[in-house]
Amino acid sequence: MADFKEIWKHRIAGALNALLAEADSTERIDTASVSAEYPPRPEQGDLGFPMFAFAKKLKKSPQLIAAGIAARFAAASDATGQGGEEVFALGPYVNVRLNRGESAAALLSELLDRSKPAGRPETLVGSRIMVEFSSPNTNKPLHLGHLRNDVLGESVSRILKAAGAELRKVCIFNDRGIHICKSMLAYKEQGAGKTPESEGIKSDHFVGDFYVAFHRMAAGDTAVEERARELLRKWEAGDEETTALWRTMNQWAVDGMKATYARTGVSFDQYYFESQTYLLGKEEVLKGLEAGIFYRAGDGSVWVDLSAENLDKKVLLRKDGTSIYITQDIGTAIYRHEDWAFDRLVYVVGSEQQYHFQVLFTILKKLRFPWAKDLYHLSYGMVNLPDGKMKSREGTVVDADDLIDSLKEMALAEIRKKEREEEVGDPLAVAEKIALGALHYYLLSVSPAKDMLFNPQESLSFNGNTGPYLQYMGARISSMLQKAGAQGLAADGPFNAALLSGDAEWELVKILGNYRAAVAQAAETLDSSVLATYLYELSKAFSRFYHDCPILNAPSAELGAARLALSRAVLRVLRDAFELVCIPFLETM
Ligand code: ARG
Secondary structure (H helix, E strand, O other): OOOHHHHHHHHHHHHHHHHHHHOOOOOOOOHHHOOOEOOOOHHHOOEEEEOHHHHHHHOOOHHHHHHHHHHHHHHHHHHHOOOOOEEEEEOOEEEEEOOHHHHHHHHHHHHOOOOOOOOOOOOOOOOEEEEEOOOOEOOOOOEHHHHHHHHHHHHHHHHHHHOOOEEEEEEEEEOOOHHHHHHHHHHHHHOOOOOHHHHOOOHHHHHHHHHHHHHHHHHOOOHHHHHHHHHHHHHHOOOHHHHHHHHHHHHHHHHHHHHHHHHHOOOOOEEEEHHHHHHHHHHHHHHHHHOOOOEEOOOOOEEEEOHHHOOOEEEEEOOOOOEOHHHHHHHHHHHHHHHOOOOEEEEEEEHHHHHHHHHHHHHHHHOOOHHHHHEEEEEEOOEEEOOEOOOOOOOOOOEHHHHHHHHHHHHHHHHHHOOOHHHHOOHHHHHHHHHHHHHHHHHHOOOOOOOEEOOHHHHOOOOOOOHHHHHHHHHHHHHHHHHHHHOOOOOOOOOOHHHOOOHHHHHHHHHHHOHHHHHHHHHHHOOOHHHHHHHHHHHHHHHHHHHHOOOOOOOOHHHHHHHHHHHHHHHHHHHHHHHHOOOOOOOOO
16 A cells, blocks of 8 residues: 555655765664654645654765755756655755645555555564464353454454455364353253253353353352362263263353354354363473473472572473463463464463463463464453343343443434335444444453443444544445436546645545555554454544545546545445444445
């Protein structure tokens, strides 16, 4: 993409090197060391390059360097008779005023080229990245925290892929252990014979209800916990009846969660199951024990001492030889690397597990896996609803499906209130897409590390920094383009971009020109909020343009065609970025 900033960084570096050569210096300045800024006032041009960093190499003041560079560009454009851009010194800065028409032409011809996607930085070409996300336990349905996890994982994966990485999205179901046995026990004792079908309940909710029931049972009776532990022992011993029940209930849980993934547009290239990797973890721990990296305590349990790494001692196998959470993660990581040799493995997991991942990565380093340094925990903060914390044990958890249902209902009510049922075609389908747009955008517009409140009402607002506002902008542009078509204006007819030189048009062109850099930055920082912010800026700029610059009633047909082309480019970038932040696109709303 015509990335004006990058192009000019390159040109400025070239001019700096020419100055060095003139001074008979053997030093070099590379493009990456040139930084660019946006000048605060319009009369200062479109880009500014500070010269401070080069004073030492050039043995000159930044002011003199800036003047020297401006002079070089002035001479060059005189000589070739080209240019159209202005390069001038502003104290210690070299500033550039771009040629609006030419820049717009270059940018639009790229953005409207249908053979290529809109803004694709190639910063990650050649790297193989695995992203693990969601990774629920199979004892209860997905909740609001998972919705943040899921959209972060899905969006970051799409962004990394857009930046050129080869990508693998994976999910591990933590499908064994005491928590699973708890719902199994409650089912055994209170639910035998019932099925999700017989009760008419979504299958993961059905399982979750028994998890809640377990806690009710256990409240007045300590023997209940013991019976759950007994069930775990039976499971570990391979007891047939227990594994059969386990299989059935896990299938219910997994099927239900997959339905939610499908609904929210989340998908995986591969599912792993803890029940299939925990023994591998156990093996690796025993190998480490033999190698003297771990040690056995008096009671037979196996430990690692990480005090030299400023961490604690950590148990890896219980005294009865059973595995714990981390044992499984050791096995899973090794198995995954054998499966698909990644350059990087990103774990999207809540911030409350920071210590767990520190310990895990340190253990894998101690075991001398060379790829242990390529593991990264993308930690994210808590999400709460404004009325209070989510609680899971008591069954007052903010359930993912229920939350989306109620957002959908609210969106539907809004469509009805505005009497737009006819226009939108299928009100239910549109309401669902608005709900997902609202939810996903809201969750992604906060940087992952921060805790946040999800405010359903606010997320659905049509004005302000929300998903539906962006969707509405997309729908407005779509319907305008449709109208243009109806008036006989060709969808991709010829246009003269040089006409796009007004301030509102130029603002919009410049923001479009930043798209690729925004994708690159989001990929580098693993932070989708960079694109959320970008989308909001783009929409606001389009709004100003739309207000200031009539399109279908432009003063001349030629100007109208150019503005139409600009609108098409905006729509293309908008749609592309929607995809990266998991906002469904709507033609009408
Ligand atoms: N199932 C775990 C939980 O719900 C999260 C798993 C995160 N991934 C991992 N590889 N440990 O807390």
